[in-house]
Amino acid sequence: MRRARVVVVGAGVVGLSSAVCVAEALPFCSVTLLAEKFSPHTTSDGAAGILFPAEFPDVPVERQRRWFKSSFDHLLDIAQSQHSPEAGVMLSSGWQIFKDASADKKPFWSELVIGFRFMTDSELKRFPDHKFGQAFTTIKCECSSYLPWLEKRFRRAGGQVEQRKANSLQELSNSYDVIVNCSGLGSKLLVGDxxxxxxxxxxxxxEAPWLHHFIKDADRKTYIYPGMHCVTIGGTRQEGDWRLEVDEGDTKSILERCGRLEPSIGKAKVLDEWVGLRPSRRNPRVEREAVQLQGRRVPVVHNYGHGASGVTLAWGTAxxxxGLVRQSLHEVLPQAKL
Structure with missing residues (x-):
């Protein structure tokens, strides 16, 4: 009996997580990770990588909760293990602050992070423009370390890696039984989304080693996230903007806004400036469809469109x-040992 053949397209945090899950859970499959770009050249590599769920309007809250809990628990295990430094996964404590006191005080994820509570009046005094805040511990996952660590784990599970661009699903249809599409923004062309x-x-x-707590403004644009080797400050949320060049006006705005939250940022040395394009849609697409390719129906499992929540939800959606790959293989190869 031949081995089932699965290809995962895309090597960002969602693609690599999906590839690892399939390779480890289905050892009777041959799993190939195919991508044009690998770490350190993916969008995930520059992400701040701190776990904060956004809320998606058409995804049942229970499903979003499961995605986040699975991702949080997976990364918490790594953060509390000997792999933490190599994988770039650490605990991170701090504050999310709101200018509007009528904010969503207890979001669905409040019981899934560690030590969630409301900020006291004395804590809020340092943020005079803000009326309400939440304090808790979450996880920071630095993909420039995490992705190479995951790729090693994938290879240990027998996974194969191929670096090339997939221009169409048709070109993959004869070589694989199931296609897992984690191509992010590439899905605009690959599947016409x-x-x-x-x-x-x-x-x-x-470089600001004196900072140890994250500060996140609920406007979703201004944040300070201390990491293992440096502090990530940001940011911008420019919809429909394809520019990958650094904008000096944005750099100035980021330094000013973050300086209002944490005045000592003015003494920090800028080490790097980075731009990435988040693959966004109204809701992430995590579903399967049967696509007619070269005369046969090929199962395609989609897992993309996470926007700024890629690191936050990657393991849960993977x-x-x-599960969708397993269902697909039962249908196309019912005799396979799955």
């Missing part, structure tokens, strides 16, 4: 994708 659009994000990496 016109709902997908970029949200341009610009961040700075700065587990959903694994």
């Amino acid at each position: 016109n709902e997908l659009h970029p949200i341009r994000g610009q961040v700075l990496k700065v 587990l959903d994708a694994l």
Whole structure:
């Protein structure tokens, strides 16, 4: 009996997570990770990588909760293990602050992070423009370390890696039994998804070793995230903007806004400026469809469109994708040992 053949397209955090889940759970499959770009050249590499769920309007809250819990628990295990430094995964404590006191005080994820509570009046005094805040501990996952660590894990599970661009699903249809599409913004062309659009994000990496707590303004544009080797400050959320060049006006705005939240940022040395395009749509697409390719119906499992929540939800949606791959293989190869 031949081995089932699965290809995962895309090597960002969603693609690599999906590839690892499939390779480890289905050892009777031959799994190939195919992508044009690998770390350190993916969008995920520059992400701040701190776990904060956004809320998606048409995804049941229970499903969003499961995605986040699975991702949080997976990364918490790594953060509390000997792999933490190599994988770039660490605990991070701090504050999310709101200018509007009528904010969503207890979001669906409040019981899934560690030590969630409301900020006291004395804590809020340092943020005079803000009326309400939440304090908690979450996880920071630095993809420039995490992606190479995941790729090693994928190879240990027997996975194969191929670096080239997939121009169409047709070119993959004869070589694989199931296609897992994690191509992010590439899905606009690969599967003709016109709902997908970029949200341009610009961040700075700065040297500020005296900062130990994250500060996130609920406007979703201004944040300070200390990491293992530097502090990520940002940012921008520019919808439909395809520019990958650093914008000096954005750099100035980021330094000014973050300086209002944390005046000592003015003393930080800027180490790097980075721009990435978040693959955004109204809701992430995590589903399967049968696509007619070269005369046969090929199962395609989609897992893309996470926007700024790629790191936050990657492992949870990868587990959903694994379930969809398993269902697909039962249908196309009912005799396979799955």
